Amino acid sequence: KVKLRILVEANGVTYEKSLEATHELLKPFINKLNVCYCLRQVHSLNHKLILTQSLIQSINQSINQSINQSNLLFVHALDVEGLFRISGSQADLLARKALFDKGDVQLSKDDSPHMITGLVKIFLRELQEPLCTAALYDTFLASAGSLDSIKRSIGQLPVHNRNLLQHLIHFLTFVSNNSHVNLMNHSNLGRIFGPNLFWKRQEEGAPKMDMNQLQATSERTNTITEKLIVNYDEMFDEPLASATSGRLTLQAKMLGHKKSVQWLALADQDRKVCSLDTLGLLKIWDSQTHKLITEFSVCEQGALIYSMITTSTDTIWTATSQSVCIWQLNGKLIGEAPGEAYSLCESPCGDVWVGGAQVMSIYSLRDIPKQAGTSPIKPIGTDLFNQNMFVLALVAVGKNRVWGCSSNKSLYVWDAKTKEMLKTIEIPEKRPKRITYVETEDSETVWVGGDEGVIQIINAKTYEVMNKIDNGGWDKIFVLTTIGSREVWSATWDIVVRVWDPKTRELTAEIKGYHADAISAILEVPNLKGGAECSNIWFGSYDKSISTYQLRSKDGSGESSKWSNANAKRSNVKPIRIGFTSRG
Known part of the structure; x- marks a missing residue:
């Protein structure tokens, strides 16, 4: 939210008004004020609107900085033990809060995650009324035993309260899903955020609640918060815009690898995904729920x-x-x-x-x-x-x-x-290390890339080099893979995943996911439940994490393109004479 202070002088009298709202809501209001000011001048009314262009630029700059830095915890801190539970330095926390109150919202990955989470809790506690509003306090408490009732209560929240609540709970689901690393499960998070989301000021003259009432109320608010985290997909129908990048919508982020995740592969009729890091730790995940099944070296x-x-x-x-x-x-x-x-x-x-x-x-x-x-x-x-x-x-x-x-x-x-x-x-490539086969309706090609960042495209039947995609400043190529039969995806040193049209060989999209380092493995995983969400993408990264996304088709229908490998029927293996070699 942005605070706006307006001073208007009319007929020798100065009027003052303070507003607090989002930048999107204030912008049309500011434009309307400017229009009104011009009209009033025409009618010889001596109005002065003190709202300089520098103030507008400052508001824009602060909001843009906040948006750009909103992913710091997600990218760098999901594996921090005791996230939101452990308090940072009180001196640092108060000093940074003072800067925030002045509009300085600069944050960096070098800041303590505990300091940042402390600011989040202070923000919620110091609101003029709770995020879930005082008016709906009793409604939420009465709905604690029913998910449908909780969802209806959320629907009654003002739109900005509801949006902020969804952003917060969405992030807490990722914290909870990695509780095996950060030790913060949904129950722990419920106890921390329950009192910060649901509270009601004691009215003057009202009888004070006894300890048993306070404890019962606290348990119910904690339970509601816990249910919001566990049942996020049921509580909020629409995905967050901040979790969507082009055709990809973020689903999960899994931690636990000790080194770079460089290999991903499907197994057990696409029901499992194997991930392997450079230290030799192999993890097997449920491809649909993203739950860890087992791990071994x-x-x-x-x-x-x-x-x-x-x-x-x-x-x-x-x-x-x-x-x-x-x-x-x-x-x-x-x-x-x-x-x-x-x-x-x-x-x-x-x-x-x-x-x-x-x-x-x-x-x-x-x-x-x-x-x-x-x-x-x-x-x-x-x-x-x-x-x-x-x-x-x-x-x-x-x-x-x-x-x-x-x-x-x-x-x-x-x-x-x-x-x-x-x-x-x-081929003119010093270290060709990535190769993939691309089959379309009218062509078969082999794409080759390597340390020089160049992609060679070779006709699979004539063996002629058809095209060459020069290094566009991205340096090494870590991944070359086909997604369905309609696209080729490449991952490079600059932490960007690029999507190529296999027919035109043109770049159609650039994706920068929620990772602190380059993508080192890309895997397309079918949604075995079917429906609109037919395809998911798994990214493995040098930052030791795995993230998964729902992939929508180019036309936005959600239907996946034809599979090139996954779900294909395996042909029977014909017997081969023992000892037969390529030398005959």
Whole structure:
């Protein structure tokens, strides 16, 4: 809210008026005052409106600063233990409050989260009346036992009170959902915010409430606040504009990884999402509720992790500087193949291709045991390369191809059935590390990117370089992936996700999510419940967090585009002769 002080002088008498409202509401009022002032001058009335342009600019600047800094806690502080419970330095808190009262709302990520949350609580406590209003105090208390009644009470709030309440509860849901890290669940938050949202001034002459009444009232306000947090989606019908960026609406943010989250993959018929960080901690989440199911470590301390995939047999494969390991979804190790490995890919024929140091190894999923430790893991074929050549990324292309990009500025194309190398393509890219297959109605292309920030687009049938997207100032490319069959998404060092049209190769959108560092993994996850929300996007970040979004289609209908991988029926794996190699 903005406070506005107006002085008007008429016929020797000075009148003063103070207003408090949002900038959006005050702006038309100010314009009307200016119009009235001009008209009154025409009628020779000596009115003076003291409202300078510098004051308007100051109001605009303060509001813009507040909006830009509103995400500080969300981006930087959801993992802070005791958020909203622990008090910051009282001296710092009072000093910053004094600055806020003067209109200086500068905040930065270096400010103590406890100081910022302390300001929030002070703001709520020092309102002239509670956020949920004194008039509705008894109505809310009477509705404590029913969600429908609470929702009806919210509907009776003034629009600005309701909007602010929704913003606050929306943020508290993210705090509560990460209580395994910050130790602040919905019950703790209810006890903190109940007294700050619901209170009523004691009227003069009214009998004072005894201790039992106070305790009962406090418990009910805490319960209402707790229910607001737990049932946020039911209490508020419309999503917040601040939680929507273009076609993405924020759903959840998950914490708990100790290092950068660099790999995301679907498993168990899209019911689970696997996330892996650079420390080797693998977490398995429910793809629909975002709840953590289990977690385990996939490598020894000191090993470097280069890649992770999940296969059609619901096994997890990890490639590290020490070995390739195969895991069950419950965290049990099925088998291990020693040797450094950089890239992984399941071919259209039901094999797993592993790009290592100067060697390509191929494993048949038919030969992989389902139980842990029942037999050794051996490749069905290997192919040796030149010295100092490493396959850094692999992708399945079409019905019977596997493409790989290597450290020697080359692309390799193999036949997925015969395992024979079909083509070598030279590309002007020092370290091509990201590769994805894009299929549209009239074309098949392979997109390749790397450390130089350049995207090469190659015809998957003729092997010709069709287009080149130069570095636009974003430096390294960390992710190249298809979303449905209509878009290509890239994530770069500048913390921006870019959306490309695969036909025109033009940039159609730029997305900057709720992360403090670059996006390192992007995964499209189907909404198994169907309906309008058919597609969700998961972002993994170098800031050790995962955020999820509902994706709306370009026309705003909410319907997802056709799936390229997820929900596709897996073809039966044909038997392959043991020992068959790419050399025949």
